[in-house]
């Protein structure tokens with residue numbers, strides 16, 4: 646069945662895929678505008694609320710994505726709140742911690758089960774991942790598993806074959822992208838704490854933003870030499886850091902399927918890109934990853950820096966994670982397209 650799908654021509658940019666996220670069959674044409682707006686707003690806070698219906702599940706749901714747009718606009722406030730090295734340091738630290746939570750846990754653990762860990766550690770990194778404002782771990786991993794299954798076929802919701810904008814961020818601004826196919830992530834959906842993080846995915850980001858504001862306000866009085874304030878720490882530590890983190894993360898869907906080299910003749914367009922690997926802590930070795938997704942390590946060669954893997958190795962030393970899956974020896978040798 647999958648083969649039949651894969652051989653279908655790559656023509657329809659937005660196929661309805663029953664295996665992915667079947668859309669509820671509700672008609673809302675008769676709904677007045679104010680009720681549609683209310684429904685969209687409810688989804689900001691509770692992702693299990695009834696979705697705003699439209700005829701096309703691949704149309705961008707502008708009302709629902711207002712917070713995403715606002716997150717971008719809020720970065721402009723850097724011109725009002727000013728700069729301090731302390732605020733920049735906090736922004737960089739939050740980028741690093743959350744990037745690791747995304748690459749190490751949302752990706753290599755929740756999506757690919759490339760190692761084992763305890764339930765408390767699983768939860769802590771699920772929370773840190775949720776602080777990235779990339780929604781809950783179940784949503785993230787379910788979509789990512791689907792990406793590997795159909796990479797760069799017509800069913801891949803964020804293939805750059807649909808265009809750069811759609812692969813970078815257009816895909817999850819749609820109703821189809823917003824939905825979570827829990828069947829694809831049954832193994833983790835059985836944990837109620839993870840389902841809760843997914844349902845109220847705005848909660849952790851709001852707590853982080855509020856905490857940063859409070860910390861900055863306190864430091865302004867207690868340590869004025871740092872030159873920071875509540876609004877400044879909020880803008881740099883939350884808005885700027887989150888937006889940079891977001892756009893760097895999603896380059897793996899957009900640029901890493903376009904720019905770079907191909908060591909392995911995978912069925913998709915994945916590429917290895919050293920710059921993206923550096924910025925994403927190892928995810929830029931994306932052709933390696935599509936060749937053998939089950940490994941905890943994505944930099945296969947000794948010179949392919951994979952910071953996430955190094956951190957996971959360190960965590961394993963302390964017993965926080967275990968059974969890091971290696972790359973089998975027979976999967977390491979290059980298999981170029983011409984071979």
Ligand SMILES: [Zn+2]
Nearest residue numbers: 796897915931
């Ligand atoms: Zn990919």
Ligand SMILES: [Zn+2]
Nearest residue numbers: 756789793938
């Ligand atoms: Zn993957």
